[in-house]
Amino acid sequence: MSIRHSLLAILAGGPTHGYGIKSSFESATAGAWPLNVGQVYTTLARLERDGLIEPEPGEDGPRRGWRLTNPGQAALQAWLAEPVPTDPPPRDELTIKLLLTLALDQGQVPALLARQRSATLERLQQLNRLQRQADPHKDLAWVLLLDHFLLKTKAELDWLALCEQRLGARRP
């Protein structure tokens, strides 16, 4: 539901048209998550269907504007006010892969861990390079994004190490 809410948030900054929304989203997220324009239009149609937005009266051709309705405002406020939900924690592909391998053929787990660590390490280095080039005073959003990716990547490496350790402690 991130995209739906993102569009609401962008429209809260003043009425805009479809293409402008795409640009706003990508610039707000520093280009980290490209957004297919087509999806903006499908999502706008669904938001209108659900009564969360309405077209600006009078405009019709290119650059037709959209604005939030009252329910739309309310939905946005609710989304912003509530912390991101964790009650069924989102499924994590790496964890699923590892746990299923563990259940299926425990012997293949070490190889899986090794492969993943190597890929994750490479990503860490790439992120470090990007961070060195970034300027916290100019591209704040970009820097915060890099921080996020870096911390997440490091946590993944830590987890891989812990998995190895816990598995090792089982053998003897």
Add this chain to the structure above:
Amino acid sequence: MSIRHSLLAILAGGPTHGYGIKSSFESATAGAWPLNVGQVYTTLARLERDGLIEPEPGEDGPRRGWRLTNPGQAALQAWLAEPVPTDPPPRDELTIKLLLTLALDQGQVPALLARQRSATLERLQQLNRLQRQADPHKDLAWVLLLDHFLLKTKAELDWLALCEQRLGARRP
């Protein structure tokens, strides 16, 4: 695509029927991600449509078995062998929320950070409690899952702190 591949992995452990797959999945992932049975059947139908699995010959009523086809075996091996992809990193709801708030109304960012930190901290404590009760020698999968959630949660807290710090460094 995690669910599709999960079913392939479970079928690789020997032919099973729908309900058994649900149980296998939930026990392999220590109950952290409940799986609606209905979804198993819809997913099985789609996997058959795509030629990745086939029904065991002869069985038809309840407990009809399914097995991997050759393409199914190949798809599973490919999934297990490749590290989880990061090239367009998956969209992260918290990050999106924060960056859009930053773009929309920078003044509301501190409140958002505070709310989120409080929720995340609570989750951390809950996870710590669970970890204290878990036995690494008996419930390995459960312990690894908790490790994962804990490290992820701590990383999130670190990120929230970093965000505050970077924002603070902007004002003066």
Add this chain to the structure above:
DNA sequence: ACAGCCATGTAACTTGTTACATGATTTT
């Protein structure tokens, strides 16, 4: 007999996603 679990399946729906068709405006 009845409660509860085992078991299968389908219809309907949601969000996300892309490929394509179409044209206006701007830049080179």
Add this chain to the structure above:
DNA sequence: AAAATCATGTAACAAGTTACATGGCTGT
């Protein structure tokens, strides 16, 4: 005049998800 970018939209589909209908088996 051509190329690039801005701009709108639709058709089609994938994957996930749930609510519901249906019935068999098991233990009390």
